[in-house]
Amino acid sequence: MPDKIRYIDKITEMLFPRRCPVCGDLVTPRGELICPECIGELHFISEPVCKVCGREILSEDEELCSNCKRHRFSFEYGYALMSYNDAAAHSLTRVKYAGAKEYLDYYGLMSRRLYGDRIKAMGVDAIVPIPVHKSRLKKRGYNQAAVLAYVMARELGIPVYEEALYRNKKTTALKELNAAERLKNLTSAFYAGDIPDDMHSVLIVDDIFTTGATMEAATRCLKRAGVKKIYCFSLAIKAEN
Secondary structure, rough: OOOHHHHHHHHHHHHHHOOOOOOOEEEOOOOOOOOOOOOOOEEOOOOEEEEOOEEOOOOOOOOEEEEEEEEOOOOOOEEEEEEOOOOHHHHHHHHOOOOOHHHHHHHHHHHHHHHHHHHHHHOOOOEEEEEOHHHHHHHHOOOHHHHHHHHHHHOOOOOEOHHHHEEEOOOOOOOOOOHHHHHHHHHOOEOOOOOOOOOOEEEEEEEEEOOOOOHHHHHHEEHHHEEOOOEEEEEEEOOOO
């Protein structure tokens, strides 16, 4: 079966050459997921980081970023793959609004390379993507968090369980709201689905972590439904203000 999958991947690459998640041009050399010269445009998270959300911080003497000092979160802790710089912002905007979900293959691979051992050590029972409202799903054609979840599942060998969490209303644009307003806006936006009795620990995944309100609202929802431990993973996290 693995040989068959690799053969299919090669045929797909020949028919539909990949585009670079940074520059958007066809990837050179063929067979790669990103142009080698574009990798440096992305800033992958490195120590020291906040012990709660995984955001880079300035000093090793500090344990928390300024956001996590101001707000208490219900999840155990979180990780992020990269900083939300201009290159990441442009790339993830194309993923979300321009159909460039193939970029998530590269980000999923890097998530496994940089965080695979730590995620496996969590012992989570499933990966749960942050859901989008059905109207946005219909318009967009896919949920980028769900696509990421399945790529990570393929890389890590952890199942995806989309049925754990649903979104029952469209939220207003969050970028103009502060953390408290975001959380209030999102509190009633999620509801839990059927949670299996043996699902005690999950990893929530999303594309961008700003204030953490989305992750917190989803965490509270899942905990009310009986999930004991919840961890978070985001592709990109915004720097401290």
